Amino acid sequence: MFPETIETDRLRLEARGPETVDIDECYRICSSDPGIDEVTEYVTWDPHETKKETLEFLERGRERFEDGEAATYVIRPREGEDGAGEIAGFGGFDVEWDRRTANLGVWLRKR
Template sequence: MFPERIETDRLRLERLTTDDLWSLYEHARADAPDVDEVTRYVSWEPHETPKVTHEFLSMVETQWADREGATYVVRTREGEPLAGEFGGTTGLGVDWDRRLGTLGLWLRKPLWGRGYSGERAGALLALAFDRLDLEVVAVNHDPENDASRRAIEKYVDRFGGRREGHLRNDIRFPDGTVRDSVRYTVAREEWREAVGDDHGVTFGERA
């Protein structure tokens, strides 16, 4: 159903599995560099133990097996910062009944501000529309997260999408708090008109 590897000009996305436990834990643990900034606006908290990481990865593998979502390690390619290293994770959740995909992403701080968010979004839009035949892909950000807003607005505009609105009390966080979100969508027809016949993304199995 989902490709194990997706490649773009600067990125390689590889299926996230329990084999990645220690790489993920290294950068998601409570004392990891910049972890407070990384998790400030996301819906997960730093991992206190490897057990937490393993439980998360087990959930990810179940979602993959049940065809409910695909989660990938983000790696930059040769010549880019942190080339080949674990750079973060990204995913596409799937609601088949509504033919709707939902994007998610977090990156290590050295990869911020370099356009990787938009390039990765392009790859997952190609997966959603060209391979999975979904009709709409949505993405949300915290209203206070200006960096995500700028990145999302840039690629949503490039792919012909639109801002849907400010949703109040939309996301529940692990600590029990509830926050607003801002939602954007891109439809398949908008994406096709924007990219034409060549989306520049390669799907494959893990090397």
Template sequence: MFPETIETDRLRLERLTRDRVDPRDLYAVASDRSPTVDEETEYLPWSPLATLRDAEERIAEFERRWDERERAEWVIRPREGEDGAGEFAGTAGLICRWDRDLVSPAVWLRKPFWGRRYSGERADALLAVAFDRLDVGVAAVPIHGENDRSYRAVERYVERHGGRYEGLLRNHAGRYDEPADHHRFSVSRAEWRAADGARTAVRVTDDGD
């Protein structure tokens, strides 16, 4: 159902599995061993990894949810010609709520790769997968109420694809066991198709090649 790899002009997204990502590499960038991880995850719904075992379990969980068609998760790597080509730049995900005809794109981008508009390019690719391949009706993007950086980035690509800002949902989610407000943006399949000029070239494959 989900493509193993997705390529855009500057990025390659590869299915996040133990075959492609060593748990030790994930632990190095997603734990307190990384000096920027607290800043990167400040508004995300997960905490930095505490142990190598946590990294192993997180990858195994991604594999399980992929197989059960609940969530697809890819590692983001800049393509050749980009600064840091081939490095672990972060992760991209699609959380599927089939009973609602809805997906939620997700992203974690490491700080050395901020400021390049990779998040928007990743979003362009995931919307293409959601609407062209999965034929989902709506993509909804929640953002922590205090995450101004992500708000601006999401606002740009949602507007580009014909979507809308739906408002602030108060105490909609939790962060470290505390209630948190969420901004919500959305794009429908019809809106995305009407904004044809905003589409970018995306190449997907199912075998990792």
């Protein structure tokens, strides 16, 4: 239903899941990346306390994607861009099919 991959001139977005995101890298970013407290101040989640929490975050993204409930993506700079291949953040949308609406959300790491 939703594209697995989206590419722009500078970014590559891949469907969020344990197949596309390294759990160790994601855990490090979502738990103790410099500035993560500032990032999570304005989102609906707190820094991850365990790798299990990170794995559940990735698995939930994949399940909701497959069920057509949400399209969430890991965001990375493309080849030739600063930080190419590194996780820059996550983004996507939750769908409310009965209301014909979607809620967009994006968070990016501090540079």
